[in-house]
Amino acid sequence: xxxxxIWFVLWAVLWAVYFMLDxxxxxxxxxxxxxxxxxxxxxxxxxxxxxxxxxNEVWLITAGGATFAAFPTTYALMFSYLYTALLLLLFALIVxxxxxxxxxxxxxxxxxxxxxxxxxxxxxxxxxxxxxxFGNIFAGLPMDAAGYHGSLMYLLNPYGLLTGILFVLxxxxxxxxxxxxxxxxxxxxxARAAAEKLWPALLVVAVxxxxxxxxxxxxxxxxxxxxxxxxxxxxxxxxxxxIRILTAKxxxxxxxxSSCVTIVMVVFTGVIGLFPNLIPSNxxxxxxxxxxxxxxxxxxxxxxxLVVALFLPIVIAYKIWVYRVFRGKVTxxxxxxDKQAY
Amino acid sequence: MDVLTxxxxxxxxxxxxxxxxxxxxxxxxxxxxxxxxxxxxSGNELYLKMAKFWGKLFLIxxxxxxxxxxxxxxxxxxxxxxxxxxxxxxxxxxxxxxxTMAFFMESVFIGVWIFGWNKVSKRMHAISIWLVxxxxxxxxxxxxxxxxxxxxxxxxxxxxxxxxxxxFLALLTNPYGLLKFGHQIVSxxxxxxxxxxGVSAWHLLRKNxxxxxxxxxxxxxSFALVSTLLVAVVGDFHAVEVAKTQPxxxxxxxxxxxxxxxVGLNLLLIPSELxxxxxxxxxxxxxxxxxxAFHTPNAEIKGLKDFPKSERPPVTPVFFSFRLMVGLGFxxxxxALVALFLSRRGTLENHPLFLKVMLFALPLxxxxxxxxxxxAEMGRxxxxxxxxxxxxxxVSKAISTPQVxxxxxxxxxxxxxxxxxxxxxxxxxxxxxxxxDLSAIIKPTRN
Numbered sequence: 124x125x126x127x128x129i130w131f132v133l134w135a136v137l138w139a140v141y142f143m144l145d146x147x148x149x150x151x152x153x154x155x156x157x158x159x160x161x162x163x164x165x166x167x168x169x170x171x172x173x174x175x176x177x178x179n180e181v182w183l184i185t186a187g188g189a190t191f192a193a194f195p196t197t198y199a200l201m202f203s204y205l206y207t208a209l210l211l212l213l214f215a216l217i218v219x220x221x222x223x224x225x226x227x228x229x230x231x232x233x234x235x236x237x238x239x240x241x242x243x244x245x246x247x248x249x250x251x252x253x254x255x256x257f258g259n260i261f262a263g264l265p266m267d268a269a270g271y272h273g274s275l276m277y278l279l280n281p282y283g284l285l286t287g288i289l290f291v292l293x294x295x296x297x298x299x300x301x302x303x304x305x306x307x308x309x310x311x312x313x314a315r316a317a318a319e320k321l322w323p324a325l326l327v328v329a330v331x332x333x334x335x336x337x338x339x340x341x342x343x344x345x346x347x348x349x350x351x352x353x354x355x356x357x358x359x360x361x362x363x364x365x366i367r368i369l370t371a372k373x374x375x376x377x378x379x380x381s382s383c384v385t386i387v388m389v390v391f392t393g394v395i396g397l398f399p400n401l402i403p404s405n406x407x408x409x410x411x412x413x414x415x416x417x418x419x420x421x422x423x424x425x426x427x428x429l430v431v432a433l434f435l436p437i438v439i440a441y442k443i444w445v446y447r448v449f450r451g452k453v454t455x456x457x458x459x460x461d462k463q464a465y
Numbered sequence: 466m467d468v469l470t471x472x473x474x475x476x477x478x479x480x481x482x483x484x485x486x487x488x489x490x491x492x493x494x495x496x497x498x499x500x501x502x503x504x505x506x507s508g509n510e511l512y513l514k515m516a517k518f519w520g521k522l523f524l525i526x527x528x529x530x531x532x533x534x535x536x537x538x539x540x541x542x543x544x545x546x547x548x549x550x551x552x553x554x555x556x557x558x559x560x561x562x563x564x565t566m567a568f569f570m571e572s573v574f575i576g577v578w579i580f581g582w583n584k585v586s587k588r589m590h591a592i593s594i595w596l597v598x599x600x601x602x603x604x605x606x607x608x609x610x611x612x613x614x615x616x617x618x619x620x621x622x623x624x625x626x627x628x629x630x631x632x633f634l635a636l637l638t639n640p641y642g643l644l645k646f647g648h649q650i651v652s653x654x655x656x657x658x659x660x661x662x663g664v665s666a667w668h669l670l671r672k673n674x675x676x677x678x679x680x681x682x683x684x685x686x687s688f689a690l691v692s693t694l695l696v697a698v699v700g701d702f703h704a705v706e707v708a709k710t711q712p713x714x715x716x717x718x719x720x721x722x723x724x725x726x727x728v729g730l731n732l733l734l735i736p737s738e739l740x741x742x743x744x745x746x747x748x749x750x751x752x753x754x755x756x757x758a759f760h761t762p763n764a765e766i767k768g769l770k771d772f773p774k775s776e777r778p779p780v781t782p783v784f785f786s787f788r789l790m791v792g793l794g795f796x797x798x799x800x801a802l803v804a805l806f807l808s809r810r811g812t813l814e815n816h817p818l819f820l821k822v823m824l825f826a827l828p829l830x831x832x833x834x835x836x837x838x839x840x841a842e843m844g845r846x847x848x849x850x851x852x853x854x855x856x857x858x859x860v861s862k863a864i865s866t867p868q869v870x871x872x873x874x875x876x877x878x879x880x881x882x883x884x885x886x887x888x889x890x891x892x893x894x895x896x897x898x899x900x901x902d903l904s905a906i907i908k909p910t911r912n
Contacts, residue, residue, distance in 0.1 A: 170580075173576065173579065173580050174576035174577065174579070174580040174581070175576060177531065177572035177573075177575060177576060178569065178572040178573040178576060180572070181564065181568045181569050181572045184535060184538060184564045184568055185561070185564040185565060185568070185569070187538055187539070187542075187564075188538065188557070188560045188561035188563070188564040188565075189561050189564075191538075191541065191542070191549065191553055191556075191557035191560055191561065192553070192557030192558045192560065192561035193557070193561075195549055195550055195552075195553020195554060195557050195627075196550050196553070198541075198542050198549055198553060198557070199542050199545075199546035199547070199548075199549035199550040199553065199861075200546060200550075200863070201542065202539060202541075202542025202543045202546065202549075203542060203543055203544070203546035203861035203862070203863040203864055204863050206543050206861075206863070206864050206868055206872070207868060207871075207872075209539060209543060210543070210871075210872050210875065213535060213536055213539050214875065214879055216532065216535060217532040217533065217535070217536070217879065217883070218879075220528060220531060220532040221528055221529065221532055221883060221886075224524065224525070224528035225525075225528070225886065225890065228525065228890050228893075228894070229890070229893075270862060270863055271863045419553065419554045419557065419629075419630075420554050420624075420625075420629045420630065422629070422630055422631060422633075423554050423555065423557075423558060423629070423630045426558060426630070426633045427558060427561060427562075430558075430561070430562050430565060430566075431565060434565045434566055435565065438565065438569045438570075441569075441570070441573055441574075442569070442573060445573050445576060445577060448577065448581060448584050448585060449576075449580065449581075449584065461580075461582070461583075464580070
């Protein structure tokens with residue numbers, strides 16, 4: 124297999140894993156103010172995220188680093204074209220990380236309420252912006268020989284916004300299911316009820332997205348030329364329905380797993396549709412950024428493949444270990460006792 | 466101001482802000498790991514309290530270091546797209562390796578350390594903080610190999626309109642990058658050692674918990690002496706490497722205008738870029754600059770006038786930053802010696818004046834770190850990759866002045882606010898002193 128294709132697959136995997144892992148952190152962050160009825164419960168929610176959020180965010184940094192190393196031209200153009208959107212994303216990620224860490228380190232209502240609001244905004248904004256960015260990448264960016272002709276306002280087109288809403292809802296459902304698994308009592312029940320309430324909205328938006336995609340993008344072309352690939356979007360739909368069925372049965376862990384599969388398959392569906400583009404041009408296909416015209420040299424790709432083959436298994440091993448260490452449920456009593464907790 | 470100037474200003478501000486937190490993280494992680502190891506091996510709870518107290522300060526500092534690091538990665542693409550396109554083939558690799566090797570390890574095990582007091586064994590808990598310390602220092606290695614490549618590019622050819630990597634091993638063994646790494650990590654340890662001594666001095670002056678803070682101070686003093694000496698030794702080798710590979714930077718660091726053999730070091734010197742000479746030169750140590758540059762007294766030093774004006778870095782800031790950094794470096798060695806002497810004799814509290822000095826010396830290593838980076842980055846100008854790519858050719862084409870002005874203002878406001886909150890929290894917890902209630906941790910099980 125060509126190295127560029129290996130790196131395209133890896134690129135897709137890094138994004139998919141990132142959204143699967145940070146998705147529940149973003150979702151829980153958007154909801155902690157509403158699901159947690161008092162400070163104790165809010166702290167429980169934040170503490171379910173505490174040991175893992177930073178490690179989850181690193182998948183984003185690695186996805187960025189991998190894009191830089193493997194497809195430097197795409198990295199350079201994407202980041203400079205989407206300057207303002209990425210800036211807002213960056214600010215949100217900075218504020219979110221700091222909020223988790225600082226919220227519990229001060230006293231007083233104002234202090235806590237300010238950080239709570241910060242967590243809400245800085246979780247919502249990335250979810251929306253990632254969706255808007257990927258929606259626009261699916262649809263292609265207006266670029267030609269003269270460069271880029273878009274702006275932040277351009278990105279907020281109907282398809283971009285719809286994808287943004289899809290991401291927000293995916294992460295909201297993902298986050299509620301995570302919390303229903305990781306907490307006990309009323310809080311867990313509330314989270315489960317929220318998942319059940321949000322799910323129909325997610326279904327409607329997902330259907331609208333699949334329909335609109337036919338008109339706004341050329342993502343389906345690859346699937347029509349190789350129909351066996353349709354298994355991926357079908358799995359996404361099946362997993363989405365699985366969430367509802369498993370939640371109704373009270374199998375919340377299963378529903379969360381189903382939600383993981385949904386997110387991964389949604390990302391894969393989009394990325395398969397893009398192939399071999401990383402960012403298509405919607406003005407002139409000759410100016411699309413593909414894995415072939417924007418990649419690093421074979422030597423660099425070879426070295427990077429070696430590095431990843433060596434270290435990614437180790438990373439995955441200790442990631443699994445850490446999720447096992449923190450597999451239990453988080454309770455109010457536990458959080459109150461632990462002075463290290465957030 | 467144009468996009469180039471604003472982008473440079475933004476990169477300078479965001480990386481200098483990031484670099485307020487990184488050096489302390491580099492050193493304090495190791496010190497906390499050492500404290501916890503002492504607790505695990507001796508069972509002495511004093512060391513556990515130390516690990517917890519200094520660990521809390523470590524975490525407050527660590528959070529901002531992590532989140533502000535992402536900004537730098539993003540900016541390579543956002544503001545320096547032409548750079549990223551041109552050198553991404555070789556420069557992207559160390560960044561990707563850094564994420565895979567170091568960031569994952571750091572982020573996962575810091576979680577174990579914060580939340581795992583009752584979830585993993587005592588030994589595993591101590592190993593976690595060691596893994597964090599190793600990961601942090603590994604991350605410094607990769608980013609400094611990347612920066613070392615910008616300073617002294619190796620292992621590449623210009624092909625297909627860009628710099629392509631042909632020798633990864635050359636990048637890994639680039640002496641410039643390795644010396645920079647060595648110089649940087651021990652500078653970070655110096656920051657941490659003076660941080661621990663400074664905070665301890667504050668408490669000792671108030672006679673708070675003398676047992677706790679005397680032990681902490683003494684640990685800081687030992688750490689400081691070793692680090693400050695290493696800073697000077699590695700720094701000396703680093704300067705030799707600079708003289709060899711970046712003659713314009715070295716000439717600016719010492720403000721040498723004419724090419725000569727056996728150049729002396731003027732203790733008092735004021736350069737004038739306008740007149741292309743030094744307007745003040747006093748108290749000369751003969752042949753000293755040549756000796757420092759090449760470790761031979763009669764070595765020839767290339768003067769700035771040998772290079773066209775368009776290829777010279779700004780001399781005044783580079784020269785003064787370098788001088789001040791070196792001066793501070795010597796001061797640190799002296800203070801570390803006195804600190805170790807007094808704390809070993811156990812007479813620290815009889816010397817309130819010295820404790821006050823150590824309190825006010827706390828920010829100095831931070832300043833020295835920033836000055837070092839001013840020398841490194843300003844001294845490389847007008848190049849972004851020395852001899853290969855000019856900074857002015859590296860800036861993104863797709864961004865506009867209002868965009869960058871907006872982001873610059875945004876960063877300044879956001880970072881300003883976060884910086885204030887961080888200092889507020891650090892001060893608050895530093896003043897509070899250690900927590901004696903260890904019940905939540907030492908309890909064998911919890912349910």
